[in-house]
Amino acid sequence: MPTTSQSLLSARTLTTRLVVIALVATGAMGIEVIAHHAFGAEFDPNRPVLLRGPVVKVEWVNPHAWIHMEVTNDNGSKEVWMVEGGTPNTLLRRGLKRDSIKPGTIIIVDGYQSKDRLSRANGRDVTFEDGTKFFMGSSGTGAPLDGRDPTERTPSR
Numbered sequence: 001m002p003t004t005s006q007s008l009l010s011a012r013t014l015t016t017r018l019v020v021i022a023l024v025a026t027g028a029m030g031i032e033v034i035a036h037h038a039f040g041a042e043f044d045p046n047r048p049v050l051l052r053g054p055v056v057k058v059e060w061v062n063p064h065a066w067i068h069m070e071v072t073n074d075n076g077s078k079e080v081w082m083v084e085g086g087t088p089n090t091l092l093r094r095g096l097k098r099d100s101i102k103p104g105t106i107i108i109v110d111g112y113q114s115k116d117r118l119s120r121a122n123g124r125d126v127t128f129e130d131g132t133k134f135f136m137g138s139s140g141t142g143a144p145l146d147g148r149d150p151t152e153r154t155p156s157r
Contacts, residue, residue: 039112043084043122047113051081051121055105060088060098065136067101067123069109083109083123085136096134101126111137 039045051071059066065085072078085091088098101107108127114120124137 039122042114043112044115045112047115049109049111049113049121051083051109051111053078053081053106055101055103055107056080057103058098058101063087065091067107067109067126069107071119079119081109081119081121083111083121085123085126091136094135096136105129 051069053069053071055067055069057068059068065088067083067085068080069083070078071081086094106129109121109123110125110127111121111123114122122137124135126134126136128134
């Protein structure tokens with residue numbers, strides 16, 4: 001039968017192990033947060049794009065929602081672009097729902113191309129066929145202040 005001091009030592013060892021596990025888990029979560037990118041790390045503010053075409057797929061995932069859309073190039077070829085939006089939570093607060101943009105829906109995306117010049121963009125505005133416009137950009141991440149973000153403050157003169 002363990003003595004009181006042995007039981008205390010065992011409880012302390014267990015507590016220490018639990019604290020270490022909690023710190024490691026917290027550290028792992030912190031790495032993911034640190035890895036979150038700013039607009040300027042991935043997208044080029046000097047490469048605006050205007051994309052039009054049907055939605056192929058929508059990914060409602062963190063840290064950013066993604067719309068995959070088929071764009072017809074000037075030469076008639078087609079390519080699928082990935083368009084990054086704000087976080088799902090931010091889009092929900094702005095009124096967009098998971099099923100607001102369904103595959104097959106024709107949209108126009110006004111945004112900025114990725115720095116690697118692949119078929120990826122950060123979407124600022126999405127315009128539906130009926131003319132309804134929705135701001136889907138990720139704010140406060142270094143994206144150009146273009147007046148389209150309803151939360152932007154215009155600099156005082």
